[in-house]
Amino acid sequence: MQAYYPELIAPVRRIGRREFDFARHIVVMGIVNRTPNSGLDPNRSMAVTQAVGRAEQALREGAEWIDVGGRAFRSDQPPLSPAEEIDRVVPVIRGIRELSDAVISVDTHLPEVAEASYKAGADVINDTHGLRSPGMAGLIAETGMSVIITHSLGGPGEKVVRPTYEDVVSEVAAFLRQRVDYAVGSGIEPEKIIIDPGHDLNKNTEHSNALSRRLGEITAMGYPTLVACSNKHFIRESLGAERGSEELRIGTIAANTMCVYQGARIVRVHDVAGNVAAMKAAELVLGLAES
Template sequence: MSGDIVSSGIGSPVRRIGRREFDFERQVAIMAIVNRTPNSFHDQGRTFALDSAVKAARRAVDEGADWVDIGGFAFSAAQAPISPEEEIDRVAPVIAEIRAATDAVISIDTHRAEVARAALEAGADVINDTNGLREPGMAEVAAASGACVVVTHSIGGPGRRVFRPGYTDVVAEVAGFLRERVAYALEAGIAPDRIIIDPGHDLNKNTYHSLELTRRLEEITSIGYPTLVALSNKDFIGETLDRPQGERAEGTIAANVFSILKGARILRVHDVAATVASVRMTEAMLGWRGPLSPRHNLA
Protein backbone atom coordinates (compact mmCIF):
# COMPACT_ATOMS: atom_id res chain seq x y z
CA MET A 1 0.00 0.00 0.00
CA SER A 2 1.28 3.45 -0.92
CA GLY A 3 2.26 5.81 1.86
CA ASP A 4 1.66 8.88 -0.29
CA ILE A 5 -0.55 11.68 0.95
CA VAL A 6 -3.98 11.37 -0.63
CA SER A 7 -5.83 14.39 -2.00
CA SER A 8 -9.45 14.98 -1.07
CA GLY A 9 -10.58 13.31 -4.30
CA ILE A 10 -13.54 15.69 -4.44
CA GLY A 11 -14.64 16.90 -7.84
CA SER A 12 -15.65 20.34 -6.53
CA PRO A 13 -13.74 20.80 -3.25
CA VAL A 14 -15.12 24.25 -2.42
CA ARG A 15 -18.40 23.72 -0.59
CA ARG A 16 -20.92 26.06 0.98
CA ILE A 17 -22.33 24.34 4.05
CA GLY A 18 -24.80 26.40 6.03
CA ARG A 19 -23.34 29.87 6.45
CA ARG A 20 -19.71 28.85 5.97
CA GLU A 21 -17.55 27.99 2.98
CA PHE A 22 -14.88 25.29 3.02
CA ASP A 23 -12.12 24.50 0.54
CA PHE A 24 -11.63 20.80 1.18
CA GLU A 25 -8.55 20.72 -1.03
CA ARG A 26 -6.72 22.78 1.61
CA GLN A 27 -8.89 22.75 4.73
CA VAL A 28 -10.21 20.35 7.36
CA ALA A 29 -13.49 21.10 9.12
CA ILE A 30 -13.78 20.29 12.82
CA MET A 31 -17.18 19.07 14.02
CA ALA A 32 -17.84 19.19 17.77
CA ILE A 33 -20.06 16.53 19.34
CA VAL A 34 -22.85 17.66 21.68
CA ASN A 35 -25.21 14.89 22.78
CA ARG A 36 -28.50 15.50 24.60
CA THR A 37 -28.61 11.88 25.65
CA PRO A 38 -28.23 10.28 29.08
CA ASN A 39 -26.18 7.38 27.68
CA SER A 40 -23.68 8.61 25.09
CA PHE A 41 -20.61 6.36 25.13
CA HIS A 42 -18.13 9.14 25.94
CA ASP A 43 -20.05 11.98 27.60
CA GLN A 44 -22.21 9.71 29.77
CA GLY A 45 -24.95 12.32 30.04
CA ARG A 46 -22.76 15.33 30.91
CA THR A 47 -24.53 17.45 28.28
CA PHE A 48 -28.01 15.98 28.70
CA ALA A 49 -29.38 19.05 30.49
CA LEU A 50 -30.39 21.81 28.09
CA ASP A 51 -28.17 24.49 29.62
CA SER A 52 -25.20 22.09 29.68
CA ALA A 53 -25.69 21.25 26.00
CA VAL A 54 -25.91 24.90 24.99
CA LYS A 55 -22.82 25.81 27.03
CA ALA A 56 -20.87 22.92 25.51
CA ALA A 57 -21.80 24.00 22.00
CA ARG A 58 -20.82 27.62 22.61
CA ARG A 59 -17.54 26.55 24.22
CA ALA A 60 -16.76 24.33 21.23
CA VAL A 61 -17.24 27.24 18.82
CA ASP A 62 -15.10 29.48 21.03
CA GLU A 63 -12.37 26.80 20.92
CA GLY A 64 -12.38 26.81 17.13
CA ALA A 65 -15.00 24.28 16.01
CA ASP A 66 -16.39 25.01 12.56
CA TRP A 67 -19.39 22.82 13.12
CA VAL A 68 -21.56 21.51 15.98
CA ASP A 69 -23.32 18.15 15.76
CA ILE A 70 -26.40 17.77 17.98
CA GLY A 71 -27.77 14.34 18.82
CA GLY A 72 -30.76 13.23 20.89
CA PHE A 73 -30.60 9.45 20.44
CA ALA A 74 -27.44 7.36 20.81
CA PHE A 75 -26.37 4.74 18.26
CA SER A 76 -26.01 1.99 20.86
CA ALA A 77 -28.58 -0.79 21.07
CA ALA A 78 -28.23 -0.74 24.87
CA GLN A 79 -30.90 1.90 25.44
CA ALA A 80 -34.64 2.26 25.76
CA PRO A 81 -36.42 3.49 22.64
CA ILE A 82 -37.78 7.03 22.61
CA SER A 83 -40.46 8.58 20.45
CA PRO A 84 -39.68 11.05 17.68
CA GLU A 85 -41.44 13.71 19.75
CA GLU A 86 -39.09 13.15 22.69
CA GLU A 87 -36.08 13.25 20.39
CA ILE A 88 -37.30 16.54 18.93
CA ASP A 89 -37.79 17.95 22.44
CA ARG A 90 -34.16 17.11 23.19
CA VAL A 91 -32.54 18.61 20.10
CA ALA A 92 -34.68 21.46 18.76
CA PRO A 93 -34.18 23.87 21.72
CA VAL A 94 -30.39 23.39 21.62
CA ILE A 95 -30.27 24.01 17.88
CA ALA A 96 -32.40 27.14 18.17
CA GLU A 97 -30.16 28.62 20.88
CA ILE A 98 -26.94 27.80 19.02
CA ARG A 99 -28.31 29.17 15.77
CA ALA A 100 -29.05 32.48 17.46
CA ALA A 101 -25.47 32.72 18.75
CA THR A 102 -23.19 31.60 15.89
CA ASP A 103 -22.77 31.18 12.14
CA ALA A 104 -21.07 27.81 12.67
CA VAL A 105 -22.49 24.84 10.79
CA ILE A 106 -25.08 22.91 12.80
CA SER A 107 -25.99 19.29 12.07
CA ILE A 108 -28.65 17.05 13.51
CA ASP A 109 -27.53 13.49 14.26
CA THR A 110 -30.72 11.52 13.60
CA HIS A 111 -32.10 8.72 11.46
CA ARG A 112 -35.73 9.88 11.66
CA ALA A 113 -37.27 12.07 8.98
CA GLU A 114 -39.60 13.93 11.34
CA VAL A 115 -36.75 14.77 13.71
CA ALA A 116 -34.63 15.97 10.81
CA ARG A 117 -37.45 18.21 9.58
CA ALA A 118 -37.96 19.76 13.02
CA ALA A 119 -34.21 20.29 13.46
CA LEU A 120 -33.91 22.03 10.09
CA GLU A 121 -36.81 24.29 11.05
CA ALA A 122 -34.98 25.12 14.30
CA GLY A 123 -31.89 26.19 12.35
CA ALA A 124 -29.82 23.10 11.50
CA ASP A 125 -27.94 23.02 8.18
CA VAL A 126 -27.03 19.33 7.86
CA ILE A 127 -28.66 15.94 8.45
CA ASN A 128 -26.10 13.51 9.87
CA ASP A 129 -27.73 10.11 9.32
CA THR A 130 -25.96 7.03 10.71
CA ASN A 131 -28.67 4.92 9.05
CA GLY A 132 -27.61 5.89 5.51
CA LEU A 133 -30.93 7.51 4.45
CA ARG A 134 -32.79 4.21 4.89
CA GLU A 135 -35.64 5.59 7.02
CA PRO A 136 -38.73 6.34 4.90
CA GLY A 137 -38.97 10.02 4.05
CA MET A 138 -35.45 11.02 5.10
CA ALA A 139 -34.07 11.57 1.60
CA GLU A 140 -37.19 13.48 0.65
CA VAL A 141 -36.80 15.83 3.64
CA ALA A 142 -33.20 16.51 2.67
CA ALA A 143 -34.03 17.07 -0.99
CA ALA A 144 -36.95 19.41 -0.29
CA SER A 145 -34.98 21.49 2.23
CA GLY A 146 -31.72 21.70 0.29
CA ALA A 147 -29.87 20.61 3.43
CA CYS A 148 -26.55 18.81 3.28
CA VAL A 149 -26.59 15.15 4.30
CA VAL A 150 -23.95 12.90 5.83
CA VAL A 151 -24.51 9.39 4.47
CA THR A 152 -23.00 6.94 6.95
CA HIS A 153 -22.40 3.20 6.74
CA SER A 154 -23.90 0.93 9.35
CA ILE A 155 -25.55 -2.47 9.13
CA GLY A 156 -28.36 -2.10 11.63
CA GLY A 157 -28.63 1.61 12.25
CA PRO A 158 -29.18 3.35 15.61
CA GLY A 159 -30.68 1.37 18.45
CA ARG A 160 -30.46 -1.99 16.66
CA ARG A 161 -28.26 -4.79 17.91
CA VAL A 162 -25.98 -6.55 15.42
CA PHE A 163 -24.21 -9.61 16.83
CA ARG A 164 -20.66 -10.30 15.62
CA PRO A 165 -20.75 -8.26 12.40
CA GLY A 166 -18.76 -9.96 9.66
CA TYR A 167 -17.30 -8.77 6.38
CA THR A 168 -15.40 -10.53 3.61
CA ASP A 169 -13.68 -7.23 2.77
CA VAL A 170 -14.87 -4.47 5.07
CA VAL A 171 -13.52 -1.59 2.99
CA ALA A 172 -14.95 -2.85 -0.29
CA GLU A 173 -18.32 -3.55 1.33
CA VAL A 174 -18.49 -0.17 3.05
CA ALA A 175 -17.50 1.59 -0.18
CA GLY A 176 -20.15 -0.35 -2.09
CA PHE A 177 -22.82 0.59 0.44
CA LEU A 178 -21.84 4.26 0.29
CA ARG A 179 -21.90 4.31 -3.51
CA GLU A 180 -25.36 2.70 -3.50
CA ARG A 181 -26.76 5.12 -0.92
CA VAL A 182 -25.25 8.13 -2.73
CA ALA A 183 -26.94 6.94 -5.93
CA TYR A 184 -30.20 6.69 -3.98
CA ALA A 185 -29.72 10.22 -2.62
CA LEU A 186 -29.09 11.61 -6.09
CA GLU A 187 -32.15 9.84 -7.45
CA ALA A 188 -34.21 11.34 -4.61
CA GLY A 189 -33.17 14.83 -5.74
CA ILE A 190 -30.36 15.63 -3.31
CA ALA A 191 -27.77 17.73 -5.15
CA PRO A 192 -24.26 16.27 -5.48
CA ASP A 193 -22.71 19.24 -3.66
CA ARG A 194 -24.99 18.52 -0.67
CA ILE A 195 -23.60 15.02 -0.04
CA ILE A 196 -20.93 13.97 2.49
CA ILE A 197 -19.95 10.37 3.24
CA ASP A 198 -18.81 8.62 6.44
CA PRO A 199 -17.53 5.01 6.61
CA GLY A 200 -18.91 4.64 10.14
CA HIS A 201 -15.93 3.54 12.21
CA ASP A 202 -17.04 1.20 15.03
CA LEU A 203 -20.68 1.29 13.88
CA ASN A 204 -21.39 -2.45 13.65
CA LYS A 205 -17.66 -3.02 13.17
CA ASN A 206 -15.01 -4.49 15.46
CA THR A 207 -11.53 -3.09 16.10
CA TYR A 208 -9.94 -4.95 13.20
CA HIS A 209 -12.61 -3.63 10.83
CA SER A 210 -12.11 -0.03 11.96
CA LEU A 211 -8.33 -0.27 11.73
CA GLU A 212 -8.62 -1.66 8.20
CA LEU A 213 -11.02 1.13 7.21
CA THR A 214 -8.54 3.70 8.48
CA ARG A 215 -5.55 2.01 6.82
CA ARG A 216 -7.34 1.96 3.43
CA LEU A 217 -9.36 5.14 3.86
CA GLU A 218 -8.33 6.41 0.42
CA GLU A 219 -10.66 3.79 -1.04
CA ILE A 220 -13.51 5.67 0.66
CA THR A 221 -12.34 9.23 0.00
CA SER A 222 -11.83 8.40 -3.69
CA ILE A 223 -15.59 7.88 -4.08
CA GLY A 224 -15.60 11.61 -4.76
CA TYR A 225 -17.50 13.26 -1.91
CA PRO A 226 -16.16 15.01 1.21
CA THR A 227 -15.40 12.30 3.77
CA LEU A 228 -16.21 12.66 7.45
CA VAL A 229 -14.56 10.41 10.01
CA ALA A 230 -15.91 9.96 13.53
CA LEU A 231 -13.01 8.37 15.40
CA SER A 232 -12.99 10.33 18.63
CA ASN A 233 -12.32 8.18 21.70
CA LYS A 234 -13.86 5.14 20.05
CA ASP A 235 -13.42 1.58 21.23
CA PHE A 236 -11.11 0.56 18.37
CA ILE A 237 -8.64 3.15 19.72
CA GLY A 238 -9.15 1.97 23.29
CA GLU A 239 -8.68 -1.69 22.38
CA THR A 240 -5.65 -0.97 20.20
CA LEU A 241 -3.90 0.95 22.99
CA ASP A 242 -5.51 -0.83 25.96
CA ARG A 243 -6.83 2.52 27.20
CA PRO A 244 -10.09 3.26 29.03
CA GLN A 245 -12.59 5.77 27.71
CA GLY A 246 -10.99 8.81 29.35
CA GLU A 247 -7.43 8.08 28.16
CA ARG A 248 -7.71 7.96 24.38
CA ALA A 249 -6.80 11.53 23.43
CA GLU A 250 -3.38 10.75 21.92
CA GLY A 251 -4.73 7.81 19.95
CA THR A 252 -7.59 9.93 18.68
CA ILE A 253 -5.27 12.69 17.47
CA ALA A 254 -3.01 10.16 15.73
CA ALA A 255 -5.97 8.51 14.00
CA ASN A 256 -7.41 11.86 12.92
CA VAL A 257 -4.12 13.13 11.46
CA PHE A 258 -3.58 9.80 9.66
CA SER A 259 -7.09 10.11 8.22
CA ILE A 260 -6.40 13.63 6.94
CA LEU A 261 -3.37 12.26 5.09
CA LYS A 262 -5.68 9.64 3.59
CA GLY A 263 -8.14 12.27 2.34
CA ALA A 264 -10.62 12.84 5.20
CA ARG A 265 -11.77 16.45 5.42
CA ILE A 266 -14.28 16.56 8.30
CA LEU A 267 -13.43 15.31 11.81
CA ARG A 268 -16.17 14.62 14.36
CA VAL A 269 -14.57 15.06 17.80
CA HIS A 270 -15.09 15.51 21.53
CA ASP A 271 -11.88 17.42 22.39
CA VAL A 272 -12.10 20.50 20.21
CA ALA A 273 -9.11 22.56 21.39
CA ALA A 274 -6.60 19.71 21.02
CA THR A 275 -8.03 18.80 17.62
CA VAL A 276 -7.86 22.38 16.37
CA ALA A 277 -4.16 22.60 17.29
CA SER A 278 -3.27 19.26 15.71
CA VAL A 279 -5.26 19.97 12.54
CA ARG A 280 -3.90 23.49 12.05
CA MET A 281 -0.37 22.11 12.48
CA THR A 282 -1.09 19.35 9.97
CA GLU A 283 -2.46 21.86 7.47
CA ALA A 284 0.65 24.02 7.86
CA MET A 285 3.02 21.08 7.37
CA LEU A 286 1.13 20.15 4.21
CA GLY A 287 1.57 23.70 2.94
CA TRP A 288 -2.13 24.52 3.05
CA ARG A 289 -1.76 27.47 5.47
CA GLY A 290 0.97 29.64 6.88
CA PRO A 291 2.05 30.09 10.51
CA LEU A 292 -0.40 32.12 12.58
CA SER A 293 2.28 34.31 14.20
CA PRO A 294 5.67 34.01 12.46
CA ARG A 295 8.50 36.14 13.84
CA HIS A 296 10.09 36.56 10.44
CA ASN A 297 8.35 37.01 7.11
CA LEU A 298 9.74 35.52 3.92
CA ALA A 299 9.68 38.92 2.14
Protein backbone atom coordinates in the same frame (compact mmCIF):
# COMPACT_ATOMS: atom_id res chain seq x y z
CA MET B 1 2.63 5.42 2.42
CA GLN B 2 2.10 8.66 0.55
CA ALA B 3 -0.46 11.29 1.40
CA TYR B 4 -3.59 11.08 -0.72
CA TYR B 5 -5.27 14.16 -2.15
CA PRO B 6 -8.71 13.17 -3.48
CA GLU B 7 -10.21 14.98 -6.43
CA LEU B 8 -13.28 16.37 -4.71
CA ILE B 9 -16.76 16.91 -6.09
CA ALA B 10 -17.50 20.62 -5.52
CA PRO B 11 -14.65 21.20 -3.02
CA VAL B 12 -15.81 24.77 -2.34
CA ARG B 13 -19.17 24.53 -0.62
CA ARG B 14 -21.62 26.83 1.07
CA ILE B 15 -23.00 24.94 4.07
CA GLY B 16 -25.48 26.95 6.06
CA ARG B 17 -23.90 30.35 6.68
CA ARG B 18 -20.30 29.24 6.16
CA GLU B 19 -18.18 28.53 3.09
CA PHE B 20 -15.47 25.85 3.10
CA ASP B 21 -12.82 24.84 0.59
CA PHE B 22 -12.32 21.18 1.40
CA ALA B 23 -9.36 21.04 -0.98
CA ARG B 24 -7.52 23.47 1.31
CA HIS B 25 -9.02 23.08 4.76
CA ILE B 26 -9.82 20.47 7.39
CA VAL B 27 -12.95 21.25 9.40
CA VAL B 28 -13.26 20.36 13.08
CA MET B 29 -16.79 19.42 14.14
CA GLY B 30 -17.55 19.62 17.85
CA ILE B 31 -19.92 17.05 19.39
CA VAL B 32 -22.79 18.13 21.64
CA ASN B 33 -24.83 15.23 23.04
CA ARG B 34 -28.08 15.70 24.92
CA THR B 35 -28.29 12.05 25.86
CA PRO B 36 -28.07 10.22 29.19
CA ASN B 37 -26.34 7.18 27.74
CA SER B 38 -23.58 8.12 25.28
CA GLY B 39 -20.67 5.98 26.35
CA LEU B 40 -18.18 8.08 24.39
CA ASP B 41 -18.94 11.61 25.56
CA PRO B 42 -17.74 12.76 29.01
CA ASN B 43 -19.55 16.08 28.45
CA ARG B 44 -23.02 14.70 27.67
CA SER B 45 -25.82 16.48 29.49
CA MET B 46 -29.60 16.47 29.60
CA ALA B 47 -29.66 20.16 30.62
CA VAL B 48 -30.25 22.47 27.65
CA THR B 49 -28.16 25.27 29.14
CA GLN B 50 -25.21 22.94 29.68
CA ALA B 51 -25.48 21.51 26.15
CA VAL B 52 -25.56 24.98 24.62
CA GLY B 53 -22.68 25.98 26.89
CA ARG B 54 -20.69 23.00 25.63
CA ALA B 55 -21.30 24.19 22.06
CA GLU B 56 -20.18 27.70 22.99
CA GLN B 57 -16.98 26.30 24.48
CA ALA B 58 -16.33 24.22 21.36
CA LEU B 59 -16.75 27.31 19.18
CA ARG B 60 -14.32 29.26 21.35
CA GLU B 61 -11.83 26.42 20.95
CA GLY B 62 -12.03 26.65 17.17
CA ALA B 63 -14.84 24.36 16.03
CA GLU B 64 -16.56 25.59 12.88
CA TRP B 65 -19.32 23.03 13.00
CA ILE B 66 -21.43 21.62 15.84
CA ASP B 67 -23.11 18.21 15.67
CA VAL B 68 -26.11 17.87 17.99
CA GLY B 69 -27.33 14.43 19.04
CA GLY B 70 -30.27 13.24 21.10
CA ARG B 71 -30.06 9.48 20.55
CA ALA B 72 -27.11 7.15 21.13
CA PHE B 73 -26.26 4.66 18.39
CA ARG B 74 -25.90 1.79 20.87
CA SER B 75 -28.41 -1.06 20.84
CA ASP B 76 -28.82 -1.46 24.61
CA GLN B 77 -31.14 1.49 25.18
CA PRO B 78 -34.86 1.93 25.81
CA PRO B 79 -37.12 2.98 22.93
CA LEU B 80 -37.08 6.69 22.09
CA SER B 81 -39.95 8.23 20.13
CA PRO B 82 -39.43 10.91 17.46
CA ALA B 83 -41.21 13.41 19.75
CA GLU B 84 -38.80 12.69 22.60
CA GLU B 85 -35.81 13.03 20.31
CA ILE B 86 -37.16 16.34 19.00
CA ASP B 87 -37.58 17.58 22.57
CA ARG B 88 -33.93 16.78 23.19
CA VAL B 89 -32.30 18.34 20.12
CA VAL B 90 -34.47 21.26 19.01
CA PRO B 91 -33.93 23.52 22.07
CA VAL B 92 -30.18 22.96 21.78
CA ILE B 93 -30.16 23.77 18.06
CA ARG B 94 -32.12 26.96 18.71
CA GLY B 95 -29.74 27.95 21.48
CA ILE B 96 -26.66 27.42 19.32
CA ARG B 97 -28.20 29.27 16.38
CA GLU B 98 -28.89 32.29 18.58
CA LEU B 99 -25.22 32.63 19.47
CA SER B 100 -23.40 31.61 16.27
CA ASP B 101 -23.46 31.31 12.49
CA ALA B 102 -21.48 28.06 12.70
CA VAL B 103 -22.71 25.04 10.78
CA ILE B 104 -25.14 22.94 12.83
CA SER B 105 -25.87 19.31 12.02
CA VAL B 106 -28.27 16.98 13.78
CA ASP B 107 -27.34 13.35 14.29
CA THR B 108 -30.62 11.61 13.45
CA HIS B 109 -32.04 8.97 11.14
CA LEU B 110 -35.70 10.05 11.51
CA PRO B 111 -37.32 12.46 9.02
CA GLU B 112 -39.62 13.90 11.73
CA VAL B 113 -36.58 14.90 13.78
CA ALA B 114 -34.78 16.17 10.69
CA GLU B 115 -37.67 18.43 9.72
CA ALA B 116 -38.04 19.89 13.22
CA SER B 117 -34.27 20.44 13.40
CA TYR B 118 -34.25 22.21 10.03
CA LYS B 119 -36.99 24.57 11.22
CA ALA B 120 -34.95 25.25 14.37
CA GLY B 121 -31.87 26.24 12.37
CA ALA B 122 -29.93 23.07 11.52
CA ASP B 123 -28.05 23.02 8.21
CA VAL B 124 -27.08 19.36 7.85
CA ILE B 125 -28.52 15.91 8.57
CA ASN B 126 -25.96 13.45 9.92
CA ASP B 127 -27.65 10.14 9.13
CA THR B 128 -25.99 7.04 10.60
CA HIS B 129 -28.68 4.92 8.95
CA GLY B 130 -27.55 5.91 5.45
CA LEU B 131 -30.85 7.44 4.23
CA ARG B 132 -32.71 4.16 4.71
CA SER B 133 -35.58 5.65 6.70
CA PRO B 134 -38.61 6.26 4.43
CA GLY B 135 -39.01 9.94 3.60
CA MET B 136 -35.58 11.10 4.77
CA ALA B 137 -34.00 11.57 1.34
CA GLY B 138 -37.05 13.38 0.00
CA LEU B 139 -37.10 15.75 2.96
CA ILE B 140 -33.42 16.61 2.52
CA ALA B 141 -33.90 17.23 -1.19
CA GLU B 142 -36.93 19.43 -0.53
CA THR B 143 -35.22 21.56 2.13
CA GLY B 144 -31.88 21.84 0.32
CA MET B 145 -30.00 20.74 3.42
CA SER B 146 -26.63 19.02 3.21
CA VAL B 147 -26.36 15.41 4.34
CA ILE B 148 -23.74 13.12 5.81
CA ILE B 149 -24.33 9.58 4.55
CA THR B 150 -22.83 7.10 7.01
CA HIS B 151 -22.26 3.37 6.75
CA SER B 152 -23.81 1.04 9.31
CA LEU B 153 -25.34 -2.40 9.04
CA GLY B 154 -28.25 -2.09 11.43
CA GLY B 155 -28.62 1.58 12.22
CA PRO B 156 -29.21 3.34 15.55
CA GLY B 157 -30.56 1.13 18.31
CA GLU B 158 -30.37 -2.06 16.25
CA LYS B 159 -28.36 -4.98 17.60
CA VAL B 160 -25.92 -6.57 15.16
CA VAL B 161 -24.24 -9.64 16.63
CA ARG B 162 -20.63 -10.26 15.61
CA PRO B 163 -20.61 -8.21 12.39
CA THR B 164 -18.59 -9.86 9.64
CA TYR B 165 -17.21 -8.66 6.33
CA GLU B 166 -15.22 -10.33 3.57
CA ASP B 167 -13.43 -7.03 2.95
CA VAL B 168 -14.76 -4.27 5.18
CA VAL B 169 -13.29 -1.38 3.17
CA SER B 170 -14.60 -2.60 -0.17
CA GLU B 171 -18.02 -3.35 1.31
CA VAL B 172 -18.28 0.02 3.04
CA ALA B 173 -17.25 1.77 -0.18
CA ALA B 174 -19.85 -0.18 -2.17
CA PHE B 175 -22.56 0.71 0.35
CA LEU B 176 -21.67 4.39 0.24
CA ARG B 177 -21.67 4.44 -3.56
CA GLN B 178 -25.11 2.82 -3.61
CA ARG B 179 -26.53 5.24 -1.03
CA VAL B 180 -25.02 8.25 -2.81
CA ASP B 181 -26.63 7.08 -6.06
CA TYR B 182 -29.92 6.74 -4.19
CA ALA B 183 -29.52 10.24 -2.72
CA VAL B 184 -28.84 11.82 -6.12
CA GLY B 185 -31.72 9.87 -7.62
CA SER B 186 -33.95 11.23 -4.86
CA GLY B 187 -33.09 14.81 -5.82
CA ILE B 188 -30.23 15.59 -3.44
CA GLU B 189 -27.57 17.58 -5.26
CA PRO B 190 -24.07 16.02 -5.31
CA GLU B 191 -22.56 19.18 -3.81
CA LYS B 192 -24.75 18.62 -0.75
CA ILE B 193 -23.35 15.15 -0.01
CA ILE B 194 -20.66 14.18 2.53
CA ILE B 195 -19.74 10.57 3.33
CA ASP B 196 -18.64 8.80 6.52
CA PRO B 197 -17.34 5.19 6.66
CA GLY B 198 -18.80 4.77 10.16
CA HIS B 199 -15.88 3.74 12.34
CA ASP B 200 -17.09 1.30 15.04
CA LEU B 201 -20.69 1.39 13.82
CA ASN B 202 -21.39 -2.36 13.62
CA LYS B 203 -17.65 -2.92 13.21
CA ASN B 204 -14.99 -4.40 15.47
CA THR B 205 -11.52 -3.01 16.15
CA GLU B 206 -9.95 -4.84 13.22
CA HIS B 207 -12.61 -3.44 10.86
CA SER B 208 -12.20 0.14 12.08
CA ASN B 209 -8.41 0.00 11.94
CA ALA B 210 -8.65 -1.29 8.36
CA LEU B 211 -10.90 1.64 7.45
CA SER B 212 -8.37 4.06 8.91
CA ARG B 213 -5.44 2.35 7.20
CA ARG B 214 -7.16 2.20 3.78
CA LEU B 215 -9.31 5.32 3.99
CA GLY B 216 -8.00 6.49 0.62
CA GLU B 217 -10.28 3.89 -0.97
CA ILE B 218 -13.24 5.74 0.57
CA THR B 219 -12.09 9.31 -0.05
CA ALA B 220 -11.39 8.38 -3.68
CA MET B 221 -15.16 8.52 -4.25
CA GLY B 222 -14.70 12.30 -4.40
CA TYR B 223 -17.23 13.38 -1.80
CA PRO B 224 -15.79 15.18 1.24
CA THR B 225 -15.24 12.49 3.85
CA LEU B 226 -16.00 12.87 7.55
CA VAL B 227 -14.44 10.57 10.14
CA ALA B 228 -15.93 10.03 13.58
CA CYS B 229 -13.15 8.25 15.47
CA SER B 230 -13.32 10.27 18.67
CA ASN B 231 -13.04 8.20 21.90
CA LYS B 232 -14.23 5.08 20.10
CA HIS B 233 -13.74 1.50 21.21
CA PHE B 234 -11.26 0.61 18.45
CA ILE B 235 -8.84 3.21 19.78
CA ARG B 236 -9.39 2.17 23.40
CA GLU B 237 -8.88 -1.50 22.57
CA SER B 238 -5.87 -0.85 20.35
CA LEU B 239 -4.15 1.14 23.10
CA GLY B 240 -5.57 -0.60 26.15
CA ALA B 241 -6.77 2.86 27.21
CA GLU B 242 -9.45 3.76 29.72
CA ARG B 243 -12.46 5.94 28.96
CA GLY B 244 -11.69 9.61 29.58
CA SER B 245 -7.93 9.03 29.67
CA GLU B 246 -5.24 11.27 28.21
CA GLU B 247 -4.03 8.25 26.26
CA LEU B 248 -7.43 7.98 24.54
CA ARG B 249 -7.43 11.71 23.73
CA ILE B 250 -4.02 11.43 22.08
CA GLY B 251 -5.01 8.23 20.30
CA THR B 252 -8.01 10.01 18.83
CA ILE B 253 -5.79 12.78 17.47
CA ALA B 254 -3.47 10.16 15.95
CA ALA B 255 -6.37 8.31 14.28
CA ASN B 256 -7.82 11.54 12.91
CA THR B 257 -4.43 12.62 11.58
CA MET B 258 -4.00 9.25 9.88
CA CYS B 259 -7.39 9.64 8.21
CA VAL B 260 -6.68 13.22 7.12
CA TYR B 261 -3.41 12.01 5.59
CA GLN B 262 -5.55 9.81 3.36
CA GLY B 263 -8.03 12.47 2.36
CA ALA B 264 -10.57 12.97 5.17
CA ARG B 265 -11.58 16.60 5.43
CA ILE B 266 -13.96 16.74 8.44
CA VAL B 267 -13.19 15.31 11.89
CA ARG B 268 -15.98 14.85 14.45
CA VAL B 269 -14.52 15.21 17.94
CA HIS B 270 -15.12 15.62 21.66
CA ASP B 271 -11.71 17.27 22.30
CA VAL B 272 -11.98 20.33 20.09
CA ALA B 273 -8.90 22.29 21.19
CA GLY B 274 -6.47 19.40 20.73
CA ASN B 275 -7.85 18.45 17.34
CA VAL B 276 -7.93 22.04 16.08
CA ALA B 277 -4.21 22.32 16.80
CA ALA B 278 -3.49 18.94 15.23
CA MET B 279 -5.52 19.68 12.09
CA LYS B 280 -3.81 23.05 11.62
CA ALA B 281 -0.47 21.24 11.77
CA ALA B 282 -1.73 18.59 9.34
CA GLU B 283 -2.84 21.26 6.87
CA LEU B 284 0.66 22.71 6.86
CA VAL B 285 2.42 19.34 6.54
CA LEU B 286 0.11 18.33 3.69
CA GLY B 287 0.56 21.66 1.94
CA LEU B 288 -3.12 22.49 2.09
CA ALA B 289 -2.44 25.76 3.90
CA GLU B 290 0.47 28.17 3.96
CA SER B 291 2.36 29.06 7.11
